Amino acid sequence: MESALDQRFGLNRRVTLPGPLKLDGGVLLSPLDIGYETYGTLAADGGNAILVCHALTGDQHVAGDHPVTGKPGWWTRMIGPGKPIDPARHFVICANVLGSCMGSSGPATINPATDKPWGMSFPVITIRDMVRAQAMLLDHLGVARLQAVVGGSMGGMQVLSWAATYPERVEAAVVLASTARHSAQNIAFHEVGRQAIMADPAWRGGEYYGATPPAAGLAVARMAAHITYLSEAGLTEKFGRRLQAREAKSFGFDADFQVESYLRHQGLTFSDRFDANAYLYITRALDYFDLAEEHGGVLANAFRDSKARFCIVSFDTDWLYPTRDSRAIVHALNAAGARASFVELSSPFGHDAFLLESPELNRVIDGFLRAGQ
Amino acid sequence: MESALDQRFGLNRRVTLPGPLKLDGGVLLSPLDIGYETYGTLAADGGNAILVCHALTGDQHVAGDHPVTGKPGWWTRMIGPGKPIDPARHFVICANVLGSCMGSSGPATINPATDKPWGMSFPVITIRDMVRAQAMLLDHLGVARLQAVVGGSMGGMQVLSWAATYPERVEAAVVLASTARHSAQNIAFHEVGRQAIMADPAWRGGEYYGATPPAAGLAVARMAAHITYLSEAGLTEKFGRRLQAREAKSFGFDADFQVESYLRHQGLTFSDRFDANAYLYITRALDYFDLAEEHGGVLANAFRDSKARFCIVSFDTDWLYPTRDSRAIVHALNAAGARASFVELSSPFGHDAFLLESPELNRVIDGFLRAGQ
Structure with a gap:
């Protein structure tokens, strides 16, 4: 209202x-x-x-x-x-x-x-x-x-x-x-995102409303796209190879680098606010x-x-x-x-x-x- | 032998x-x-x-x-x-x-x-x-x-x-x-790939041997990485906006553009020949x-x-x-x-x-x- x-x-x-x-x-x-x-x-x-x-x-x-x-x-x-x-x-x-x-x-x-x-x-x-x-x-x-x-x-x-x-x-x-x-490269990046969404079993052919949405697939799609929104120099200036709040590399698969946790955060918050099917449709419109x-x-x-x-x-x-x-x-x-x-x-x-x-x-x-x- | x-x-x-x-x-x-x-x-x-x-x-x-x-x-x-x-x-x-x-x-x-x-x-x-x-x-x-x-x-x-x-x-x-x-951008692209693999429920914390491997996640990882191996101009020369073997856009979500089916093929064949966990480990080594x-x-x-x-x-x-x-x-x-x-x-x-x-x-x-x- x-x-x-x-x-x-x-x-x-x-x-x-x-x-x-x-x-x-x-x-x-x-x-x-x-x-x-x-x-x-x-x-x-x-x-x-x-x-x-x-x-x-x-x-x-x-x-x-x-x-x-x-x-x-x-x-x-x-x-x-x-x-x-x-x-x-x-x-x-x-x-x-x-x-x-x-x-x-x-x-x-x-x-x-x-x-x-x-x-x-x-x-x-x-x-x-x-x-x-x-x-x-x-x-x-x-x-x-x-x-x-x-x-x-x-x-x-x-x-x-x-x-x-x-x-x-x-x-x-x-x-x-x-x-x-x-361009072909523009289409290629979007296709990665669409495949990430469609590969998520929660996507279920798009019929996930009222159930669990394909949040993980959408997050990966957003991460890939997000890289294209930033310049290489900008990423370097913002993050470089700086580590997260720890002194040294973890020798594990947690987000060691700041750029990793930044991207993960971008992916997660995006899937909270956006519909995965809408992402498929709008990227398609762009590619067309x-x-x-x-x-x-x-x-x-x-x-x-x-x-x-x-x-x-x-x-x-x-x-x-x-x-x-x-x-x-x-x-x-x-x-x-x-x-x-x-x-x-x-x-x-x-x-x-x-x-x-x-x-x-x-x-x-x-x-x-x-x-x- | x-x-x-x-x-x-x-x-x-x-x-x-x-x-x-x-x-x-x-x-x-x-x-x-x-x-x-x-x-x-x-x-x-x-x-x-x-x-x-x-x-x-x-x-x-x-x-x-x-x-x-x-x-x-x-x-x-x-x-x-x-x-x-x-x-x-x-x-x-x-x-x-x-x-x-x-x-x-x-x-x-x-x-x-x-x-x-x-x-x-x-x-x-x-x-x-x-x-x-x-x-x-x-x-x-x-x-x-x-x-x-x-x-x-x-x-x-x-x-x-x-x-x-x-x-x-x-x-x-x-x-x-x-x-x-x-670089930060190099790490970012790899992180997308790792997240795609780890988001695949078949990954199961890496314990998929003897069961179904996370082929879909690995395919998405490969697709994202593959774009970075090609030049924008090369992609344009090779595919441009050419459509698959059909006259017009499908107004659907099949691979309409040649670059889409090329990427999908790259992803699929890669997950046939490569181990998803190995991909995680080697990309980590590169990022380090x-x-x-x-x-x-x-x-x-x-x-x-x-x-x-x-x-x-x-x-x-x-x-x-x-x-x-x-x-x-x-x-x-x-x-x-x-x-x-x-x-x-x-x-x-x-x-x-x-x-x-x-x-x-x-x-x-x-x-x-x-x-x-």
Whole structure:
């Protein structure tokens, strides 16, 4: 139930839309739950709406406290009073992506046709399907056009898909640490994670709801993925070969090195907060993502109808979606005659840099958003 | 049982040495099984012996056919008639490392004290322990000194440890695609693999011998590690986003992309041929490896007593043990006044390049070995 405070700030909301949503896989999904939050007020002319798109394991609690953990939103560095995205000026919307497990329809939600959780009978979805669901939410909220769509990593893929799918609705697009297509290596890492989940006997073909979830498999999946979010130099700086709170190696198999116990902790806490099937579905959507493929094999074609301004940002130590991936987007934008600005920022933190304190990133986004006004 | 052919060529041999071998962890191991192969004949002056050290999942069948699979040895590109290492000129020795599962003592062998497999009661070992075991084998074979010690990846670490531990026995050292210490990222990837194995209920604390082995966990471990052996560009060239033998995406969770089924195959075939506990022990030895730490924190100290010539080779697309790791070795060798040559070779194949066809690598090693004669 929403508290009075939640209602006032638009926190922790959930709407059931009738749909149907026609998915790329051909299935008609209906109805459609969407968990979302909003911050600020939509201007009378509707011109101040900013949609924020979250990453693989993110959620809609972008700037409000998380209802379960009580922790601040995951992007309060970017969104808040005096920040580049400011609810005093902007109407900010963030929705849990389709297929996830934080309030939107996904494998862990109830299939109304069977009154049981969907599990693996939930249809496979794409990044574009996530975007279509968000568009339905905006229709519901009375938001016709977006001053900007902003997102990093998988959020950036949604931003690109927004500009391609709803060119008339997007005035500006901010794509951080992202890519227009998943590479073979990206797919390979995700496949390791999926196999780890599916190899866990507790997974039971996805029908573990009400029973023990495949926590061990999901933890291994998270550990493998987590390494790709960090730079080698960042890991070395943070942990090096430092041992845990003991003087010498144990000559055993406990976590001797700090990096081992850090990774184990990442895996364990993740399986407490995330649904394993949702992880399968969202990684699949990421691996399927190839924006050029949806447009005749030519990435520039995706942007032919766009009137949006684009801001593309990469980080020099990001080896998951390295700068060359952002360059490919910028080349396509240039080829399509779109207005594109591009910057590679320096950071020791690898892919995760877009989520961390970065005055430079804030200046880039602030300047870009203000330039359109 | 050895065939007459095996006896003639020194193939597929196994010796039980009395030991004891004093391990870095403090345990005295006795007796000590070593599986090994030899090729060629030891010269009267004992001056033509070359020890080849294998990598994590390698074995002693370096140039002879594998007794089970019947496949040619794993390094016939480097060892054979007319090759840089030639049994017509060299007496070649390759031993299965301590802790492995191809004939040498390890967790899958019988603990004579209990008459049961060691399992996780096998002592944790180090790279230096592997080298000490090899030295005992050389004593048994009557090989006092080595014209060269040669190895790539974990084999290269053994080469470095040989030069540091037995400086009087090593005349030349060839270190390929290797490092003097495991980085935080290296440890992190191995920890994912270990957690995948230990999360498999079939692992049962390592006591799965005679029952079902943790094949699924070991397969996931192998998949994660395998990604690190290949370059991003190599993966893209080999697979890109190409689909399996079907026209379009399945919108399901079968292996849609070629890279997915390739990885799954790598995982499955590996768990057929390798022991999961051995994988735990050897990855632990790798993660413990820090040659400087064994020498007062200064890598150069490891080589102060060495009279050997060193040949260090890295590959430009190897991101597991990148060129900067080889540079650090060369800097230490220079600081120690050792004779060191260093080359970075270009290859699209990442870490695995040292195992693949490379006329350039063969020329480097051939020239280096001949220069000492």
